[in-house]
Amino acid sequence: MRSPxxxxxxxxxxxxxxxxLSLVFFYAPIxxxxxxxxxxxxxxxxxxIVTLCGFVIGGLMAIAHxxxxxxxxxxxxxxxxxxxxxxGVAVLITGSIWARGSWGHWWVWSEPTLxxxxxxxxxxxxxxxLRFAIEDPERQxxxxxxxxxxxxxxxxxxxxxxxxxxxxxxxRVLGSSSxxxxxxxxxxxxxxxxxxxxFTTLCSYELAAKRTRILLKARxxxxxxxx
Amino acid sequence: xxxxxxxxxxxxxxxxxxxxxxxxxxxxxLIYVAIMAVRLGRVERKVEALRVDATKSDIPPRARGGxxxxxxxxxxxxxxDRGQExxxxxxxxxxxxxxxxx
Numbered sequence: 001m002r003s004p005x006x007x008x009x010x011x012x013x014x015x016x017x018x019x020x021l022s023l024v025f026f027y028a029p030i031x032x033x034x035x036x037x038x039x040x041x042x043x044x045x046x047x048x049i050v051t052l053c054g055f056v057i058g059g060l061m062a063i064a065h066x067x068x069x070x071x072x073x074x075x076x077x078x079x080x081x082x083x084x085x086x087x088g089v090a091v092l093i094t095g096s097i098w099a100r101g102s103w104g105h106w107w108v109w110s111e112p113t114l115x116x117x118x119x120x121x122x123x124x125x126x127x128x129x130l131r132f133a134i135e136d137p138e139r140q141x142x143x144x145x146x147x148x149x150x151x152x153x154x155x156x157x158x159x160x161x162x163x164x165x166x167x168x169x170x171x172r173v174l175g176s177s178s179x180x181x182x183x184x185x186x187x188x189x190x191x192x193x194x195x196x197x198x199f200t201t202l203c204s205y206e207l208a209a210k211r212t213r214i215l216l217k218a219r220x221x222x223x224x225x226x227x
Numbered sequence: 228x229x230x231x232x233x234x235x236x237x238x239x240x241x242x243x244x245x246x247x248x249x250x251x252x253x254x255x256x257l258i259y260v261a262i263m264a265v266r267l268g269r270v271e272r273k274v275e276a277l278r279v280d281a282t283k284s285d286i287p288p289r290a291r292g293g294x295x296x297x298x299x300x301x302x303x304x305x306x307x308d309r310g311q312e313x314x315x316x317x318x319x320x321x322x323x324x325x326x327x328x329x
Contacts, residue, residue, distance in 0.1 A: 037241040040248045047252070090255050094248040101244035198256070205263060212270055216277070223281060 006204055013201045016194035020187070028187040040098040042187055046195040048091045048117065052155050054084030054199060055124060059152020062145035074141040077148050079206045081127055083199060088121045116162045123151050 024042045031038035058081040065073035095114065096106045108114060130147055134140040180188065 035241065037244055039245045043248055043252055086255065086259060090252050093251050093255075097244050097248045097251070101241045202256075202259065209263060209267060209270070216270060216273055220273075220277060223277065223284075 003208070006201075006208065009197070009201045009204060013194070013197040016190070016197050020191045020194035023187040023190055028184050029181065031184075034102060037098070037101045040094060040101070042191040043195075044091065044094040044098055045188070046192040047087055047094065049192060050195045050199050051084045051087040051091055052120070052159065053196075054080050054087065055120065055155045056152050058084065059149045059155075062148035062152070065141065065145045066149070071141060074145060075210060076207065077145060078131070079203050079210065081124060081148060083203050083206065085121070085124055085127075087195075087199060088117075088124070091117065092121065112162045112165045116158050120151075120155055120158060123154065127151070 020042070024039055028039075028042070030036060031041075058077045061073050061077035061080060064070070065077060095117075099108060099114070100106050127144070127147055131140055131144045134143055
């Protein structure tokens with residue numbers, strides 16, 4: 001767990017966060033309509049993007065598991081989805097704080113982006129109960145992979161459905177209608193990199209910890225211990 | 228403090244919400260890291276106990292070496308060596324206990 005690559009990743013994450021926060025608070029201009037409150041955008045939106053990408057990547061790893069039957073892919077898929085769930089909770093909380101400051105309500109049920117993200121979160125909230133309800137390890141991994149693939153395919157479809165819906169309360173950041181000034185766009189991109197690095201670092205630590213625990217159990221059995 | 232130092236900050240703003248959002252995020256990350264640290268400490272104690280017991284008993288050197296390996300820095304955590312790979316493959320699908328895949 002004390003590998004040089006993990007240490008380098010951790011340092012890169014801290015540096016990226018320092019740069020990102022400096023840009024957010026000292027470089028990016030104040031937005032005309034929302035004022036200082038818009039600074040939440042540089043945290044909330046990258047978190048949401050990384051979370052949704054994490055769900056999709058978890059699905060892709062599950063495909064690799066079903067193709068190869070290699071348990072390590074299942075472990076990676078599990079850790080990625082687990083981390084995405086934690087980041088998703090942060091997305092919901094920061095989004096609610098932003099909504100309260102911007103719209104005066106903690107939650108707006110008529111806003112499709114909010115509700116669709118909540119649906120995705122509720123869908124993935126069933127992943128762990130489903131997984132740990134199955135005792136046989138092989139079946140557990142196989143069923144979890146099938147769930148991860150199905151839910152992972154639902155994420156981009158859900159995103160597209162929201163994009164195609166009529167009402168747009170949420171500002172469009174990526175795409176043809178993007179109208180971010182250059183300093184804001186740069187800050188936003190650096191924020192995405194920082195959040196993605198944090199996600200990768202935490203996933204790597206979680207994977208290393210889980211591998212160590214599995215190895216420990218295996219070696220304990222070799223030595224005849226009950227761990 | 229950041230808000231007061233920021234030259235881009237207007238005189239009257241909703242900086243409380245911004246502070247709350249960033250504090251909540253960093254609190255979540257900190258809580259997660261703290262949980263990881265506690266679990267890591269538990270694993271390290273188990274490894275230490277196993278190593279002590281393995282050196283005291285008549286365990287073959289090969290099996291004992293495996294325990295010693297756990298504490299060594301792993302140069303490539305993404306690709307375990309052949310022995311670790313075998314253990315990873317063997318534990319979840321090879322008659323392990325429920326939930327051992329994760």
